[in-house]
Amino acid sequence: MPPTRWGDPTHAGPLPDGVRDLVGLVLPLSDTPAAAEVAVPAPHLPAGLIDGLRAVVGEDAVVLDDDLRRRRTRGKSTPDLLRQRAGDLSDAPDVVVRPGSHEDVQALLAYAQEHRIAVVPFGGGTAVTGGLAPDREGFAGVVSLDLGRMRSLVALDPVSSTATLGPGLRGPEAEALLAEHGLMLGHYPQSFEFASIGGFAATRSSGQSSAGYGRFDAMVVGLRVATPSGEVRLGGTAPSNACGPDLRELFLGSEGAFGVITEVTVRVRPLPEVKEYEGWQWPSFAAGADAMRALAQGDLLPTVLRLSDENETAINLARPDAIGGAAASDQGAGGCLMIVGYEGTPSAVAAKKAAVTDALTRLGGSPLGAEPGEAWAAGRYNAPYLRDSLLDVGVLVETLETVTFWSNRERLYTAVKAALEGALGEGTMVLCHISHVYATGCSLYFTVATAGGEQPLERWLKAKAAANDAIVASGASITHHHAVGTDHRGWLTPEIGDVGVAVLRAVKRELDPVGILNPGVLIP
Ligand SMILES: Cc1cc2nc3c(=O)[nH]c(=O)nc-3n(C[C@H](O)[C@H](O)[C@H](O)COP(=O)(O)OP(=O)(O)OC[C@H]3O[C@@H](n4cnc5c(N)ncnc54)[C@H](O)[C@@H]3O)c2cc1C
Numbered sequence: 001m002p003p004t005r006w007g008d009p010t011h012a013g014p015l016p017d018g019v020r021d022l023v024g025l026v027l028p029l030s031d032t033p034a035a036a037e038v039a040v041p042a043p044h045l046p047a048g049l050i051d052g053l054r055a056v057v058g059e060d061a062v063v064l065d066d067d068l069r070r071r072r073t074r075g076k077s078t079p080d081l082l083r084q085r086a087g088d089l090s091d092a093p094d095v096v097v098r099p100g101s102h103e104d105v106q107a108l109l110a111y112a113q114e115h116r117i118a119v120v121p122f123g124g125g126t127a128v129t130g131g132l133a134p135d136r137e138g139f140a141g142v143v144s145l146d147l148g149r150m151r152s153l154v155a156l157d158p159v160s161s162t163a164t165l166g167p168g169l170r171g172p173e174a175e176a177l178l179a180e181h182g183l184m185l186g187h188y189p190q191s192f193e194f195a196s197i198g199g200f201a202a203t204r205s206s207g208q209s210s211a212g213y214g215r216f217d218a219m220v221v222g223l224r225v226a227t228p229s230g231e232v233r234l235g236g237t238a239p240s241n242a243c244g245p246d247l248r249e250l251f252l253g254s255e256g257a258f259g260v261i262t263e264v265t266v267r268v269r270p271l272p273e274v275k276e277y278e279g280w281q282w283p284s285f286a287a288g289a290d291a292m293r294a295l296a297q298g299d300l301l302p303t304v305l306r307l308s309d310e311n312e313t314a315i316n317l318a319r320p321d322a323i324g325g326a327a328a329s330d331q332g333a334g335g336c337l338m339i340v341g342y343e344g345t346p347s348a349v350a351a352k353k354a355a356v357t358d359a360l361t362r363l364g365g366s367p368l369g370a371e372p373g374e375a376w377a378a379g380r381y382n383a384p385y386l387r388d389s390l391l392d393v394g395v396l397v398e399t400l401e402t403v404t405f406w407s408n409r410e411r412l413y414t415a416v417k418a419a420l421e422g423a424l425g426e427g428t429m430v431l432c433h434i435s436h437v438y439a440t441g442c443s444l445y446f447t448v449a450t451a452g453g454e455q456p457l458e459r460w461l462k463a464k465a466a467a468n469d470a471i472v473a474s475g476a477s478i479t480h481h482h483a484v485g486t487d488h489r490g491w492l493t494p495e496i497g498d499v500g501v502a503v504l505r506a507v508k509r510e511l512d513p514v515g516i517l518n519p520g521v522l523i524p
Contacts, residue, residue, distance in 0.1 A: 093142045101150070170194060211302060312433050
């Protein structure tokens with residue numbers, strides 16, 4: 001991906017006219033191009049240590065190329081993009097190391113520990129909470145540990161429905177390898193095309209089909225991890241056991257701070273024969289959310305379940321290619337658009353669809369047919385490109401997410417909206433959807449569009465802090481699936497308590513005594 005933008009450059013383009021007209025009604029637009037490419041700072045790592053790295057992992061695996069170092073700088077949050085666009089490359093790694101095996105990673109960690117070199121595992125580089133921008137103070141230099149060469153299907157056990165995947169496989173690559181065997185994983189975050197298997201595990205990612213297939217951490221059966229203290233292999237003997245606390249949980253969501261995930265064994269399932277997506281209209285966000293709760297609590301979840309609030313529905317965010325056009329649910333009364341998707345065998349899909357249709361009709365939903373669902377499915381990965389086009393015209397766009405129990409949903413929704421609108425002022429658009437549900441609660445995913453102004457980064461950081469404070473004050477979680485990184489670290493203590501933080505620190509000391517792995521990420 002380009003350092004200042006999202007995705008495949010051939011898919012990028014100017015702001016579509018419909019979006020420009022719509023956004024221009026409420027926000028000032030002004031040409032705001034990214035700064036011309038600036039030089040990457042010269043590597044701090046002494047030449048002798050770079051030679052040492054070459055001796056450990058091989059000459060070809062150590063890359064000093066400026067372009068690659070630029071592309072391995074930070075992730076893809078809006079603050080990351082704003083810094084890159086401003087020409088700030090202060091977080092650039094000194095060197096990119098591309099190991100080919102678990103053993104290479106293990107050897108690299110031993111060398112880095114001995115010479116106090118910070119190591120930042122890099123999967124797809126789609127992190128949105130600062131997990132790729134470690135604290136470099138006190139280290140000889142920073143290595144970006146690019147797992148992109150470790151992208152094979154390591155093992156397949158079709159009888160047990162498990163597959164062991166290399167950490168560097170991107171979402172589509174993993175699915176293509178499994179599809180050769182008639183199997184699939186079913187993890188489709190919006191970053192699916194670029195994010196990696198190791199990154200999904202390290203951040204506890206959750207995809208758009210989480211209602212049917214679960215979040216990524218729930219798909220993980222086993223892990224192989226290289227740590228500075230040695231190798232850890234977990235989950236290799238059985239799907240579950242009673243051997244004390246489940247140590248897999250220590251590495252799921254550890255964001256590279258405890259070890260480098262070098263293999264991920266996941267549960268796989270047969271490729272669906274049928275995929276059907278449709279739209280439903282609800283009179284209000286609350287009515288749609290109540291319907292989602294009823295499905296989750298009635299064991300009636302389809303594969304995809306997503307509900308946009310009134311603002312998101314009016315703007316068509318669930319269908320980025322139609323933004324600026326008439327909203328799918330706009331049949332006179334506005335309301336809220338729900339996307340419902342079914343995947344599986346023809347008989348399973350028919351049975352689930354009949355039961356869900358019956359329940360949603362009884363709860364007051366109005367069917368909109370297949371068109372909104374098919375349009376959502378076709379455009380589901382396109383929205384991030386819009387963010388770049390909006391940044392190009394001075395409009396700041398960013399997302400944030402949280403999760404809480406159903407009984408707290410309304411309070412949380414109101415508090416976060418108020419915090420964002422209060423911090424960003426008039427003209428700010430705050431949109432929200434629910435796309436991850438549980439029997440006990442749901443996540444809320446907010447999209448914010450506002451004028452960038454003179455100092456868009458500072459403006460956003462202030463608003464984000466206000467939203468985080470509102471989340472904590474509302475008794476909700478600081479993140480459902482974006483992880484902690486450096487951006488949420490300051491709000492982790494209220495979530496897990498002082499003793500919880502001490503436990504994380506103790507684990508870190510045991511696995512990474514010198515603290516070379518992603519310093520400053522995750523742990524307060
Ligand atoms: C436009 C956009 C849409 C997104 N949509 C979603 C979504 O729908 N759902 C969702 O859950 N997230 C989403 N994200 C966030 C992001 O894609 C996820 O956090 C993803 O899991 C990160 O994977 P990655 O391979 O890109 O990891 P990276 O960005 O490379 O790394 C993320 C963190 O994990 C660490 N890490 C990476 N690989 C390893 C490894 N092998 N071992 C140990 N540590 C490792 C890194 O050091 C870093 O701290 C989105 C992000 C963007 C920019």
